[in-house]
Amino acid sequence: MVSAALEEYLAANGDGETFDSLAAKSPIKDVPFDGSHPMTHYFISSSHNTYLLADQLWGKASPQAYATALHGLNARAPARCVEIDVWYTKSKGLIVTHGHTFTGNVPFKDVCQAIGETVQPNDLPVFISLECHVDPDQQPELIKTMEDVWGDKLLKEKLQHLGEKKASPDDLRGRIVMMVEWYPTPGQAASAAIRLDEDDSASSSSDSGDESDNSGRKEMKQFKQTHKNNKAKISDGLAKLGIYANSFKPTPGWLEREIIEPTHALINISESALLDLLKDTKVQDRLIEHGQHHLRRCYPKGLRVDSMNMDPAPIWRCGTHVVGMNMQHWDKGTHINGALFRDTQGFVLKPRSLLGGPKRPGNATLKLTVVGGDDIPLAKDQAIYMNAKLYTHEKRYDWKTKSVKDHKGDPMFNETVEWTYKDDDLVFLKVEMKEDEWGKDDELASYTLLVDRLEQGLRFWPLFDNKGAPSQGKLLVKVEYTGAQ
Missing domain, CATH: 3.20.20.190 (Phosphatidylinositol (PI) phosphodiesterase)
Incomplete structure (x- = not known):
């Protein structure tokens, strides 16, 4: 059953979206596959x-x-x-x-x-x-x-x-x-990664003053000695x-x-x-x-x-x-x-x-508004919060919401985080629903995705349990992302 708090939020901020219409939308972009490249x-x-x-x-x-x-x-x-x-x-x-x-x-x-x-x-x-x-x-x-x-x-x-x-x-x-x-068969040197003829290299070794050639022959000899059996x-x-x-x-x-x-x-x-x-x-x-x-x-x-x-x-x-x-x-x-x-x-x-193209210039900005959860799996009656980790090439960014207790699996957070970071093609985001308790906080469910594939706007994100199986839980998130294309 959809929580009243989520319904109220969508009525005020959903631009006509409903729980059902959002649930039918994918949180990530569908990328057409081209299998014709090498x-x-x-x-x-x-x-x-x-x-x-x-x-x-x-x-x-x-x-x-x-x-x-x-x-x-x-x-x-x-x-x-x-x-x-x-x-x-x-x-x-x-x-x-x-x-x-x-x-x-x-x-x-x-x-x-x-x-x-x-x-x-x-x-x-x-x-x-x-x-x-x-x-x-x-x-x-x-x-x-x-x-x-x-x-x-x-x-x-x-x-x-x-x-x-x-x-x-x-x-x-x-x-x-x-x-x-x-x-390698005779005449091949895999480690040197160039084709060398054994007879030629042997006959020319005393004549050649080229240091790189000698290095290649030395490496081929080392490779063959290492792999002789x-x-x-x-x-x-x-x-x-x-x-x-x-x-x-x-x-x-x-x-x-x-x-x-x-x-x-x-x-x-x-x-x-x-x-x-x-x-x-x-x-x-x-x-x-x-x-x-x-x-x-x-x-x-x-x-x-x-x-x-x-x-x-x-x-x-x-x-x-x-x-x-x-x-x-x-x-x-x-x-x-x-x-x-x-x-x-x-x-x-x-x-x-x-693939030989330019690297991404400049910075990217990712803004997340974590609205709330629906049917979050609970181990016990415990306060929970959402933790987010953004993995970039240079560093990891961490952020978490406040803890919410009287939620019955439908916590409302309505909190926003904004990160600006040096852009690259392989930035990953993980969100975790965690119990707030003494000692190590147990992870209840999570979702990890490639930032480049994020759909903008309001989306329900699926949550998986700590063994990778789907849970009933979903997280409503608003995404605003600007990449350095």
Whole structure:
């Protein structure tokens, strides 16, 4: 039942709007999808350790987790990249599990079936980030399982009409695309990211006085020494499936050299390594430019055994396409990931500033009038308030309303906040309904969104509980936003 206070407010300030008319309007803009650009022009929603239902030490595993991630249930974004850690055991054959831990495991075939059942002919592609711990002599069984279960959905060869061009999401609709580890064959140096002929470099090493050439040869030697046994980890048959996503971990100097081999490189870099690079502000633009030409995936640092997530926004801001999220955990990272990808198909075109266009000039202003709530979930008869957090590139802004007690789930605040901040394309806003009590205030419900997608004027914002499921609660907010376009 609508509170009398809300009805009274709308009658006086709603410009003819009613509770029902506002409830039918979306709080965020509908962004038409254009899937014709090269894959490097998109952010791709990604699930890390997709098979796990909890932490990375003891958590249970389930093939159903793949369907959940790909569908993007509740407040979670639909994933278009999922991870499979596949191992081989004598007793169970091919299984998916988090190795060297006490987590559960599931048959690899069951995981393939769960993924295959979600992929329909006109769907945008699903990328498989394959962590292969299967010896080469068992990899034919691995390949056969994927081929048998996925059939023609599995991309097994390049699209002839593209030649060496990068594929677009539209080109790969209805397909399952493998990310496979790539290692150089003789004459290739992935770490140096340039094509070098071993015989030529060896014969000219004593003659050349060019320091950069010597550096390149030294780095190639270092790469080959480091990975001398790794080539055997991936059989030729499995390597052939890495068509549009040849994955390799970078070594020093990778950002400064043009990648010629592999043609469709995917830089697979850890959260720690990437954030370390970002400490040098001059590197940011180089990363953005690099990401216009080559895919990049960032995976969580190894210490996140509790499945807590990194903040994906700084990773996106440097042009990274794929940020591995532990979607089984509902925290700040999944809130922000959901805000970018919610109500999309899991692919979002990068803003102009990350595709070679100009950065936004000047400041933006966001003014929020928080009117009141409707059917806010209550744990007990406790005063509640609304807390707002604005995440910009430079800092976080915090604000909260006064606490209201005699509300019965329909608190009226009617308070206003106005922020002026340096504009950028990836500013996020989170609102939280919290209980006002001694100690840590419990979060009752929240909503996170991308500021660029905000609808102006009066809108009801949906609220999700602390597990990401929809609640009955709604928050009436008036938005006045001026961005520096």
